[in-house]
Amino acid sequence: MSIERKNTSEKPVIGITMGDINGIGPEVIIKALSDNRMLRFMTPVIYGSSRVLTYYRKAMAMEEQNHHQVKAPGQVHDKKINIFNCWEDTPDIQPGIENETGGKYALLALQKAADDLKNGYLDAVVTAPISKNNIQSEEFKFPGHTEFFTQLFQAKDSLMFLVSDTLRVGVVTGHIPLKEVAGQLSKEKIVKKIKLMEQSLKKDFGINKPRIAVLGLNPHAGENGLLGDEENLIIKPAIDECKNKGMIVTGPFPADGFFGKGSFKTYDGVLAMYHDQGLIPFKTMAFENGINFTAGLEGVRTSPDHGTAFSIAGKNQADESSIREAIYLACEIVRNRGMLPEQ
Incomplete structure (x- = not known):
């Protein structure tokens, strides 16, 4: 509309x-x-x-x-x-x-x-x-x-997008119990969220060629299937599909090292798989001036x-x-x- x-x-x-x-x-x-x-x-x-x-x-x-x-x-x-x-x-x-x-x-x-x-x-x-x-x-x-x-x-869909001067984080799944997160993930859903983030970064933030990082779900981004297979079966195929459409998308990254090493500083947006994965580091860094924006x-x-x-x-x-x-x-x-x- x-x-x-x-x-x-x-x-x-x-x-x-x-x-x-x-x-x-x-x-x-x-x-x-x-x-x-x-x-x-x-x-x-x-x-x-x-x-x-x-x-x-x-x-x-x-x-x-x-x-x-x-x-x-x-x-x-x-x-x-x-x-x-x-x-x-x-x-x-x-x-x-x-x-x-x-x-x-x-x-x-x-x-x-x-x-x-x-x-x-x-x-x-x-x-x-x-x-x-x-x-x-x-x-x-x-x-x-x-x-x-x-x-x-x-x-049909929207993106919970947390924004500050130094970090922009969106989430694939929002206000749902943690035990339901893995079951809610799909390649199609992740692709939709990446598209919403890219469109918002262009339309709402004026970034012509946004760089987007995608986090994994499991510890160490699954460790090549040892700690979970969602990265190989769902997240990587979603990233590949977006890359094939000309988007600048990278990942999946282990969330702890990604934020701990400051890797987020080289990206325009970060897509987390679930609420606390994205919001804990965001609020740690930007609690007093952070903003919640509903993109899309x-x-x-x-x-x-x-x-x-x-x-x-x-x-x-x-x-x-x-x-x-x-x-x-x-x-x-x-x-x-x-x-x-x-x-």
Whole structure:
């Protein structure tokens, strides 16, 4: 599906969902937007509640930050922080507590922002953290944001792509139990993920001839079949097929040595076989400024690479660097895709 842009702004209009109101989402949003220079290159629209923002602004003694309330799509003010109230009632805010209230309001904000993105009123959406547990309902039966947005845009597939200044990591399998990973792998699936990564590196990051590294599944990449045969039977044939189509793809590499020796520095993207194989080294190196990007969709969606952090919610301790970088990346991708009007 294609999106018809409904706004005429020369700056990217970025929707920012509030996430779980009892987590650190509201706090990091307020902190990230406290620098007025952010408004020079983007127009933010926060999806959530002005009452929730007021609560956290008071708690952090940042009451000078003002918001322009938006009552309908297309009413955003280019030079202000906009807020779309996704509910009228006053929720019981309990920082640090994971409960049904947090999941309920996180879903309301996500649904409205997603609709506006799909309908062309937003150029991108940045999602603050949700609890994958308390948001589950009849309306949300997904392991996380990635799967939600993939279905929203009716895409056959997507790529969870973790991005920082020094490393880009995608995963073949995402939010599934580790014991199911090997059974979920196939040559066709790996080829699809490599293609999605290459297309994203070209379209979203402006890299003409991306170099992609593919990790093995087993220790030492199977040690020639001694420690597992998935490399020989599935992963290598997928790499060979992509090479035959002109892609610059190398592997499979043993994951430990690949990251330990710094080999990732010579590649534009790294494809891991499962969630923790890619995300543990990524978060070790880029926890404070890492970004989660859903590649392969018509819509642009990014998020910080951290969770709700209930343990520090409401204590004014959360670092806003990751969500700020997620906003920056969303704007960069919008521009790289040529979505803005020519000036």
